[in-house]
Amino acid sequence: MCDSELFRIEKTNYAGFGLYANRKIIRGQLIINEQPLIVYDRNKSNLTKQITDKVNKLSIEDKKLFYSLYDCYLPNSPTALGIGETNCLPLGQGSNFFGIFPTISRINHSCCPNVYHCWNNTKKVETIYALKDIEKDEEILTSYIDLYADKATRQKQLKQSFRFDCSCQLCSKSTTDSKKSDIRRKVLSQLDEEIATLAWSMPEKALIKAEQILKYLKDEDMFYLANYVGRVGYDVFQILFMNSKVNKNLGSNIQAWAQLTKDSYMTCSGNYDDCILKNQLEIYAQQH
Numbered sequence: 001m002c003d004s005e006l007f008r009i010e011k012t013n014y015a016g017f018g019l020y021a022n023r024k025i026i027r028g029q030l031i032i033n034e035q036p037l038i039v040y041d042r043n044k045s046n047l048t049k050q051i052t053d054k055v056n057k058l059s060i061e062d063k064k065l066f067y068s069l070y071d072c073y074l075p076n077s078p079t080a081l082g083i084g085e086t087n088c089l090p091l092g093q094g095s096n097f098f099g100i101f102p103t104i105s106r107i108n109h110s111c112c113p114n115v116y117h118c119w120n121n122t123k124k125v126e127t128i129y130a131l132k133d134i135e136k137d138e139e140i141l142t143s144y145i146d147l148y149a150d151k152a153t154r155q156k157q158l159k160q161s162f163r164f165d166c167s168c169q170l171c172s173k174s175t176t177d178s179k180k181s182d183i184r185r186k187v188l189s190q191l192d193e194e195i196a197t198l199a200w201s202m203p204e205k206a207l208i209k210a211e212q213i214l215k216y217l218k219d220e221d222m223f224y225l226a227n228y229v230g231r232v233g234y235d236v237f238q239i240l241f242m243n244s245k246v247n248k249n250l251g252s253n254i255q256a257w258a259q260l261t262k263d264s265y266m267t268c269s270g271n272y273d274d275c276i277l278k279n280q281l282e283i284y285a286q287q288h
């Protein structure tokens with residue numbers, strides 16, 4: 001675990017340790033990239049043995065680092081499995097492989113996060129990029145869960161997997177505001193699913209749904225979450241790319257959607273190399 005010019009690790013008054021900004025951090029800025037201490041396959045049986053074996057192979061210093069991390073299941077007598085399950089992050093979307101990161105593991109959760117964490121498979125590091133400007137001494141917060149979920153679902157997931165009751169800005173809203181937020185998030189989740197089903201059969205309709213997602217993201221103060229904007233942008237780019245040859249009208253907005261997607265990927269991960277967008281953009285540029 002290490003401090004840097006940009007951040008420090010400090011005791012919070014609500015959640016053990018956390019990361020705090022040492023100076024103003026700008027949206028899209030890389031805050032840290034870090035290699036995992038250990039990697040394990042979370043789909044395999046006997047996780048305890050798998051994690052313990054890997055930890056036992058670490059240097060004395062790294063072993064100490066690992067055992068200094070928080071175990072939310074047995075805080076007073078931490079186990080290798082408890083530390084693993086409290087802190088592990090997937091090495092890419094849908095991956096069975098998870099890593100334990102000495103510094104990044106200290107980042108607490110918020111349902112309105114100011115950073116995005118993701119695995120860079122080219123550099124083999126977990127990266128943390130700022131989703132908005134972060135003021136000096138503000139806590140650096142990521143999201144552990146899907147933010148299209150309503151409050152009850154978010155609270156349940158966080159309690160089950162991380163053993164805490166979330167009292168972030170979003171979860172602390174009044175009952176009336178919370179209900180409105182829940183409805184918007186439900187619509188976002190439905191629209192997201194509908195795009196996938198309409199993409200090939202009715203691309204024009206899928207595009208309308210995508211525009212609606214952008215509107216709802218704005219209404220719900222989620223438009224700054226570049227990962228969600230990038231997700232819808234990427235879906236639309238796919239639809240336009242695949243259909244632009246047969247339907248010229250559909251292709252007319254492709255550059256704007258490509259730019260939105262690229263900007264979003266750059267903001268939350270500093271690149272767009274790990275997705276097929278880059279190849280498709282090159283193919284599209286050659287064709288037009």
Ligand SMILES: C[S@@+](CC[C@H](N)C(=O)[O-])C[C@H]1O[C@@H](n2cnc3c(N)ncnc32)[C@H](O)[C@@H]1O
Binds near residue numbers: 087
């Ligand atoms: C990955 S660790 C984060 C770092 C941890 N605070 C520490 O001291 O090492 C996850 C654990 O931090 C705590 N935590 C994270 N976000 C929290 C929040 N918003 N409110 C309360 N506890 C939180 C929970 O105990 C959770 O299981």
